[in-house]
Amino acid sequence: MNRGIVALAVIVAVVVAVIALGGGHSTNGQTQPPAKPDPSRPAPPPGPNIVVPVKIVLECEKPTKLEDKAADGSVIMRIGSAHMGKTIGYLEIPDGWIKTCGLENVKGEDTGGKLPGKAFYEFDAPREDEYYICLRAKWMDSCGNSVWVRIDDRPYVGVEDEIGKIDDSNFKWMWHPVTEMAKIKVFKLSAGKHVLELNTKEDGPMFDKVLIATDANVPGESEVDP
Numbered sequence: 001m002n003r004g005i006v007a008l009a010v011i012v013a014v015v016v017a018v019i020a021l022g023g024g025h026s027t028n029g030q031t032q033p034p035a036k037p038d039p040s041r042p043a044p045p046p047g048p049n050i051v052v053p054v055k056i057v058l059e060c061e062k063p064t065k066l067e068d069k070a071a072d073g074s075v076i077m078r079i080g081s082a083h084m085g086k087t088i089g090y091l092e093i094p095d096g097w098i099k100t101c102g103l104e105n106v107k108g109e110d111t112g113g114k115l116p117g118k119a120f121y122e123f124d125a126p127r128e129d130e131y132y133i134c135l136r137a138k139w140m141d142s143c144g145n146s147v148w149v150r151i152d153d154r155p156y157v158g159v160e161d162e163i164g165k166i167d168d169s170n171f172k173w174m175w176h177p178v179t180e181m182a183k184i185k186v187f188k189l190s191a192g193k194h195v196l197e198l199n200t201k202e203d204g205p206m207f208d209k210v211l212i213a214t215d216a217n218v219p220g221e222s223e224v225d226p
């Protein structure tokens, strides 16, 4: 390369650097006041660093696929509706077909998926993120206050708690977080299609909605439509 062109390029680079470093200063060394925002102009759109929370609500009475029969053909999951100011639809595991309290198998073992009664719900995660799951459910009693939950083909997670208890056989509709080690469980999901499954753990409970959200807060009793 010609030495003259190289020298010119160096000079141009130095001038550009001086202008860049001196940005905001006038040539006489006086600092310019910052420009005031023009109220006639619309506010700029949110930048890419502003993350919008995600809330996906699944109605339990509208499964993508329902396996509602036991081996003998009896119906062990059914869709119902209740009127509480407004009508809500729900999925119910009717009471009376599980003889022993809890699992027919050994309680405490990871036996999710062994009992009949499975409801599947397809949903779309809009982005890869950490999600939390809550169920709006009404338990029946201490032998009807649980369900297995899983995403895709991951291990089943048991949900069992005393939330909404008025007395031993009387519970309110409440939101139940899917927990692990006494903390709300984190589900790392990729963007795109996933399937949430509800599987029988005990008979008796009813399920209104599933909330899958990037916000870990559990909705309150009055938040029927989160």
Ligand SMILES: [Ca+2]
Residues within 6 Å of the ligand: 095, 096, 098, 140, 143, 144, 202, 203, 204
């Ligand atoms: Ca029961």
Ligand SMILES: [Ca+2]
Residues within 6 Å of the ligand: 059, 060, 061, 088, 089, 090, 207, 208, 209
């Ligand atoms: Ca519902």
